[in-house]
Amino acid sequence: MTLDLQARAEALGQTLPPLLAEAEMLAATVMLGEHGRRRAGLGDEFWQYRAAHPGDPARLIDWRRSARSDQHFVREREWQAAQSVTLWVDPSRSMAFSGSRDRAPKADRARLLALALAVLLLRGGERVGLAGAAPPRGGRGQILRLAARLAGEGEDPADFGAPATEGMTGHGRAVFLSDFLGPLEAVEAALSRAADRGVRGALCQVLDPAEEEFPFDGRVVFESMAGGLRHETKQAGQLRDRYLSRLAERKDRLSTLARAVGWQFSTHHTGSPVQSALLWLFRALEGGR
Incomplete structure (x- = not known):
């Protein structure tokens, strides 16, 4: 037990600084200036x-x-009351996928986006937390706590994740980062629970370019990351149109679910610049006020 704890601590120590440094560098590239709530109310400014x-x-x-x-x-x-923002980053095995050795897994991009967004919000005076893991708090210390949680987060053995809503503050904000390739009933249920608490926010779908383009042909064996699903075909190219149609339907469904409860939806590819996704997330939260 002691040796296992020590190994995990050492692994966390090696992972935390790069993740935090990259998130802070990413946040610095998004030139937002003074974090204004742009809303009349109680305040000094x-x-x-x-x-x-x-x-x-x-x-x-x-x-x-x-x-x-x-x-x-x-x-x-200017309105200056701090908001509480709860983040959920999908820990399921599906997020470990990468279609190329030159690209980081979806999970790495989702964690980076979550932590960079937290840096921006915390520096702006907001309170930020992780659903089911860390209650929303403010200050520099919370950045370190969130970085430690995200860097040390273990993989869920399930193929696909279900958004967690634990710890959400009533009338606060929330962000779900996932590939959303699992059953949509779980997403719908989570959005319904959030709406019941007056929580609004954003769904950010993180996909690998291979999942978006389906560049497969000939004989291919498709297998889920956890090994629970497997399909072999000798003519993968013939599946492309059906796959792309199903993916488009899923995106449309996610967008519809989000709009129904006052949330926003967007898809981000791990092969695209991360700055644009971070800026979209920040503006999505601002627009939900």
Whole structure:
């Protein structure tokens, strides 16, 4: 037991710094400036002037600004209450797939995206956590905790993952990162539970280019990462159109499920620049406010 714990600790120590360094470097490439909530409310920072409406208390009127016009203006401050954001990164065996030795597995890209997004949000004053693993908290220490959790996360023996909703804060935000190639009933159930709590967010489907393009021909043996599913064919090329049609239907279904509960959906390929996916995720969360 002691030797096993020591081996795991040493492995984590070797993995954590590169993952965290890469995530922080990725976050730094997304030039977002000051993290603005762009919403009126309680806070210290000036946001904008707006014309006074009937019923606005006199104490809210900015008399100096109003003196320069024929109408009264209210000085609004930027909303600065921290939000709680819960991340779920699919740990299933399906995420270990890579269609090329030159590309990292889907799981590596999903973890990098999750941690880089956490860095951006935490630096902006939000609270971030991992579903079922780490409750949402703020501060630099939380970045280290999340990095340790993600770097040390073991593989789920199942072929496909089911989104976890444990630890979500009511009326908070959430992000699910997965290939979403398993049964969609699990995704629908998780989105329903999130909606019941007033949680809104984003689904980010992470796929390898081979899963998107189906570049197979001739005799091929298809086998799931956990070995539970296996199919052999001598004419793989004839399956391409059917496969691409089924994949398109799945994406459309995921998009429909997301829209139904006020979430957003996007697909990211591990062969594409990661910065665009990170920026989309950040803006998806901002747009859900």
